[in-house]
Each structure stands twice: as C-alpha cells, then as structure tokens.
Amino acid sequence: MGADLLPRSILQQYDLRKDVWALLPPMPTARYDANTHLLANKLYVAGGRQCKRPVKAFEVFDAETRSWTTLPSMPCKRSYGGVLWDVTGRLCLLGGLRQGGHQSSKFTKNVNIFDTNQGCWLKSEETVAMKTKRADFASAFLRGRMVVAGGLGHEPSALDTVEAFHPQKKKWERLSPMNSPRCSTSSIVIRDRLLVVGGVNQVPSSAHEILYVKEEEYL
Template sequence: MKRFIAIFMMLCLVLGMSSVSVWADETSIWQSEAKMPTARHESASCVVGNKIYILGGYNNAKPIDTVEIFNTITNTWTTGKSMPIKGASFGVSVVGYKIYVIGGVDGNTITNQVWIYDTKKDTWEPGASMPIAKHCFSTSTIDNKIYVFGGFTQLNSNISNTVEIYDITNDIWITGKSMPTVRSAVGSTVMGDKIYVIGGLSGKTIY
C-alpha cells in the first residue's frame, strides 16, 4: 500500500504546528502519525531513504536550527545535528545521502551560504557560497547540479529572475539563463531532463 506523508507546517506568523498525517491512496483515508517534536513553519523537508528530514524554520517567530528526522517505518522521531545557522525560507536538495541547504533568512539577514548535511555521519560542512543572497526561491536537481530559481534578494522584496546552478562535483556556481519573468515563492519539479518552474509571485501578480 502506498502512503503519502504530509508534514503540516501552518503558515502563521507566530506559531507553527507539529501535526503529521499520512494519506493512504488505496483506502483514501488520512491517519495521524507521531507528532513532530518541534512545531515550526517556513522550514524545509526532504527524503533520504525511509526517513524524512525537517530542517530549520520559525518557532514562535524566531528562526531555529533544529533538525528532526521522521522514520517512516517505525513512526518515530529522532534529532539530527543542528544546522550551523538558525534559518528559514531556504532551499534544500538531496543528492545521494547528502542534503544541501542553500540561502534563506538567518534572523533578519538574507544569506548566500551553502551547508551540506551528511546523513550517514550526522555532520555539516560548508559548500561554495551562492553568488547572490536570496530567500523564498525554488531548487531542483539534475545530474549533480542544483538549480536555484528566482526568490527575494532583499528581505521580502526585490524579486529576482536569476538562475544559479551549483555544480556539487566541482563545488562551484554557474549562472544560468534568467527566467522570462521575476518570481518568488515559485515551485519547480524535474521530469526527465527538464525542469518545470510553476507559479510564484511577482509584485502583486500571482502566476
């Protein structure tokens, strides 16, 4: 039976929620799972093996560095090594067993830092910094390259159409062809050798 696990992070200004629900597509029923230890929002999540990693975000309007790991087999939570920064609204991508945390907001400061989490060793190491500090962007990965689309280059302002590409093999950044329009809070997904960039905001325009 296939199951889809949803981590509910309520997008409110002050408090997040720690609820975890699972959708079973064969029975069309939602069921509750073990609650996440730390309520949060504007965090990031990703999957490595049978585990879901929840990184950073806001708790009580303050950015946090907490890493919590949900084991989908045992329905239990464990704590990973904290991120080197307290951040939110960053991008994450997984390549192999490593998680790449890119940019985001560190307190009231937008960062261009890249941090790499080794899920086997439970350790962090720095990667090459992104050319432009930004937050509220989207990331997708093809062939050991992480593509970063749009985002804010100032705190919730100055929307970008730039595309930065992180070559993880050589630990360098390359500039890609800019998007046709500036966008933040955009979504992206990979199908084959193409990346589909979907929706987002541009000033008062919602795509």
C-alpha cells in the same frame, strides 16, 4: 499573538486508497516555514520558525518505525531555504532567511551540507556559497548540479536570476534568467528539466518556465 503565528508539531498522513487522514507521531520541535526533504522512507525537517524567530532544529521521521530522531542542530538558524540531496548521500541546505520579521530579515547565500553517512555537518570551508543571497526560491538537482531559481533577496522585487553549482569547477555559475521574476513558486524535475510554475512577484503569477540542462554544459 494571532493563531496564524502559532508553531505546530502536527504530522498527518493521507491514505489515497481509503481516502482518510491519520495522525502520526508529532515533530519534537513545533515550527512552520521549515525546509523538508523526502528520501525513500525518511522525511528530513530542517530549520523553520517559531513566532517569526528561526530555529536550528534538525530532525528526521522514519516512516517504517514511525518515529522521530533528533539530528545535530544546523550550523545556523534559517527558514525559507532550499533543500537538495546529492548523489553522495549528503543533504544540502541552500540560502534562506536567517532572522525573523520583515524589517530584520537577513537573506543568506550560505550552503550547509549534512553528511548522512558520518552524521555530521561539514565545516564551512568545505562548502561554496551561492553567488546571490536568496530565500523562498525554486531548487533542484539536475545532472549532478544544484540549481536555484528566483526567490527573494535584497532587491525591491522578486529575483529572476538562476545559478548552478559546477562540481568539477567547485563554483556557482550563472545561467539564463527566468523571463518572469518571482518567488513562492512550485517546481518539479521531469527528464532533466526543471519546471518552475506560478509564484508571486507583486501579484500572483500564472507563468511557467522550463530550464533544461544539457550534457555539454558540464564540460
């Protein structure tokens, strides 16, 4: 087995003022391709893979106490998904790969929601799946809506589709597609705009696009 397939549990912290790296307590579960989300002083790590096999591990690191806590395992194994935090204190895991290896990979459109207040996962009937199965996509929370863009699915090339969850209608709706289909992008939200930068289709991309969600689109 090649060294690039070995899962790691290392957690490191960079101090900009001192220009030094420091080791922090390692993750309880070694993995790669995990879904992560930082909220205040807590880093949530969900899923990932060990030697091409996805895992259900779900853990959180508290930067103040410098300690890890093991949370209830995810309802299904997955990697390469999206992770968003909504305004009600819930962590939402979107899509991803449910099996390992390129030939046996299974893309999913499932949405799993963890209620941090109750410390449990919502039942499947309380969630609404995305329209399109996808993994390795851009995701963001804009004006009360979950938005996903691009990624990989059951298509010969990367996706250009974009969709958003409308909380009042309780359904996913299609938005204007990206000009450039791609996956493995970088993204950031600035002033109600989702910026999707770079990525890969068949070759690395230098494209960048902006999605702006207007207030009237909620009505």
